[in-house]
Amino acid sequence: MHPGLSHRASCEKTLHNGVPASTPDGAFLGYLGSCIDITHRHEAEEKLRRIPRLLINAQEAERNRIGQELHDDLGQRVVALSIGISHLAQQMDGNDKLAADCANLQQQASAVITDIARLSRQLRPVTLQRLGLPAALQSLCAKSANPDGVVVTFSQYGELKRVVPWIVSIALYRVAQEALRNALAHSGTDRINIDLHIDRTGLAVMITDRGCGFAVEHTTTTGLGLSGMAERMENIGGILKIDSSPGAGVTVTASVSIPEWEPSWT
Structure with missing residues (x-):
């Protein structure tokens, strides 16, 4: 495929094919060829390639909006409800049953407030927006709900010396979030590690558990959200790798090169 200039003097994409021509006795005569304008096909392919990224960007914008509304609207209303219940309970002197009912309602309201805050953080990673990827991954580990006592740890290898593009940060964060x-939910492990590896060429995030594992070749991509993770990495030119076998735990590795880092790395 070669860029060419058409009669309209605009840059176009053309596809050239040619074969050598010769006489019956083998003397070379020249080439027989064709030139096809494939500009429109190329533009259509480029648009198709952009669709997944546009969809993911739209999804992130919608997640951010919903997370903001959960925090600013619904969360504040439930807080007000909890305060109202508390004031009501103070007026229940002498009525132990109603006082106990109010206390129970206040506990439920507090649990809802906690759940709303957790959902808002999942939908709208404020730490990622304000402090960057390492801090966001560390916060993700620290705030992971694990009622079974699973230990979730974060380790960083290498230091960030350049700003990570937002599209890279959010992709790696979402992969880590989904893998975690x-x-x-499924591994039965007692420990999960999230490791961030940084070097002069790019980043890699590894999410490792020592649980039950699974046969990768027999797993559908939709069941564990693997297709969504792979698509996110593909959209930033990265790679998603799943290493697992029954009884051997799972390691999910999301890696991406950032070519513009290397020339200015100090």
Whole structure:
């Protein structure tokens, strides 16, 4: 495929094919060829390639909006409800049953407030926006809900010396978030590690558990959200790798090169 100039003097994409021509006795005559304008096909392919990224960007914008509304609207209303219940309970002197009912309602309201805050953080990773990827991954580990007592740790290898593009940060964060959710729900492990590796060429995030594992070749991509993770990495030119076998735990590795880092790395 070669860029060419058409009669309209605009840059176009053309596809050239040619074969050598010769006489019956083998003397070379020249080439027979064709030139096809494939500009429109190329533009259509480029648009198709952009669709997944546009969809993911739209999804992130919607997640951010919903997370903001959960925090600013619904969360504050439940807080007000909890305060109202508390004031009501103070007026229940002498009525132990109603006082106990109010206390129970206040506990439920507090649990809802906690759940709303957790969902808002999952939908809208404020730490990622304000402090960057390492802090966001560390916060993700620290705030992971694990009622079974699963230990979730974060380790960083290498230091960030350049700003990570937002599209890279959010992709790696979402992969870590989904892989962590899968490990907590399905692995049966007692420990999960999230490791961030940084070097002069790019980043890699590894999510490792020592649980039951699974046969990768027999697993559908939709069941564990693997297709969504792979698509996120593909959209930033990265790679998603799943290493697992029954009884051997799971390691999810999301890696991406950032070519513009290397020339200015100090």
